[in-house]
Amino acid sequence: MKLYYNPLSTYSQKVLIAFYEKGLSFEPFIVDLRNKAAKQSYLKINPLGKIPLLITEQNRAIPESSIIIEYLDMNYLTGATLLPRDSEMSRQARLKDRMYDLYLNNPVVNLLFENMKPKDRQDPCLMVRERETLNIMYDRLNDDLSNHSWTNGEEFSIADCAAAPALFYGQRVHPFSKYPAIKAYFSRLMGRTSLQKVLGEAEPLVKNFLK
Structure with a gap:
């Protein structure tokens, strides 16, 4: 398989976590969409210009992080099961995956990109709106985790693949320190080998980006 992605991209990180959880290998193609030449080259492969993009062993192109993870989980039975085989638990995992993405x-x-702008170019209304949304989601996530180790129960799932990158950056732009269940959950996430590997690969780029 070939994976087109960028280590800084949260949606790329989401898919990478899934790859490492399942113990699957892939041929990496890092795409820098800020580079005009690299972007033009990538548009020939994916005209929408979105990452990540998976090219399967059968040469099928699969976009969208959630769909890539579903493909991996349904076609490769190694490692973690990221979509529960119980239909209701699977529906809940998919729902949480979408909620955490959106x-x-x-x-x-x-918020990350607004904070990178000079103060006079920031959109305060947008920032207030996004913080209000995050407060709602933090309340919901804290409840989801109140009696469980992971967001969809006691098994790591696609929903955790989605939540992990968001919380990694979220702790910097909208801290969740007053949410004890999220704090404990984030600590468990950071102990996960898959996330450690993703962040280790992205670390040099993340440091430069956050500066």
Whole structure:
């Protein structure tokens, strides 16, 4: 398999976590969409210009992080089972995956980029709105974790793949220090070999980015 991604991208990190949880190998193709030449080259492969993108062993192109993870989990039975085989638990995992992508990850990324702008170019209304969304999601996530080790129960799942990158950046732009269940959960995440590997690979880029 070939994976087109960027180590800084939260959605790329989400897929990388899944790869490492399942113990699967891939041929890496790092894409820097800020580089005009690199972007033009990548657009020939994926005209939408979005990452990550998986090219399967059968040469099928699969975009979208959640769909990539579903493909990996359904076609490779090694390592962790990221989509529960119980239909209701699977539905819950998919729901949480979507919620964490749209209402946890996206607001965190928007705040990251707003904070990088000079004060006079920031959008205060956007920042207030995103922080309000994150407060709602932190309340929900804290409840999800109140009696469980992971977001969808006692087994690591696709939902945790989605939550981990968002919380890694989220701790910097909208801390969750007053949420004890999230704090304990984040500590468990940081002890996960898959996330350690993802962050280790991204560390030099993350340091420069956060500066």
